[in-house]
Amino acid sequence: MTMTKTRTRSAERIEFLDGLLVTAIENYGYGWFLVHEYEGEGADAYAVIEPEDEPGTKHRVDIDTMAKGLGVIRRAVMRETERDGEVLHNAETGERLYMGRALRKDILDADRTNGDEGDIDVVGALAVLECALFGQVVYA
Known part of the structure; x- marks a missing residue:
């Protein structure tokens, strides 16, 4: 089970990350x-989830998890692929991110402004969660 330690964050940042987790x-x-x-709200919010295709594998996710996923998306780099041209890749692992530029822009705008700009819907929030846990979007 994945566990993280909460950092000191502004109230606005905590509210944004909590909304993303929710x-x-x-x-x-x-x-x-x-x-x-699934418990709590704000800095103490967390959930324990289990991928349907990986019975027995559990992840404890919280606002730190969501912040980690945003970091993966923020640091993504463009790389050329033979099949699809230039697409986003995880800067650390080199794996394809499987996220379009428009979705990334909306997520980064929201990330930069704690949700005042950009738009993160359920698809974007799940992409952030997947990037945190797997380094890429897996279940799109």
Whole structure:
């Protein structure tokens, strides 16, 4: 089970990350996981999830998890592929991110402004969660 330690953040940042976590967990059927626990709000919010295609594998996710996913997306780099031309890749692993530029722009605008600009819907929130856990979008 993945565990992280919460950093000191502004109230606005905590509210933004909490909203992102809530959007991913309360995905109204768009998700790819079962929820075993879901508690709290703000800096203390967390959920324990289990991918439906990986029974027994559980991840504890919280606002630090969402911040990690935003970091993966923020640091992504463009690389040329033979099949699709230039696409986003994880800067650390080199793996393809499987995220379009428009979605990334909306996520980064929201990330930069704590949600005042950009737009992160359930698809974007799940992409952030997947980037945090897997380094790329897996279940698009």
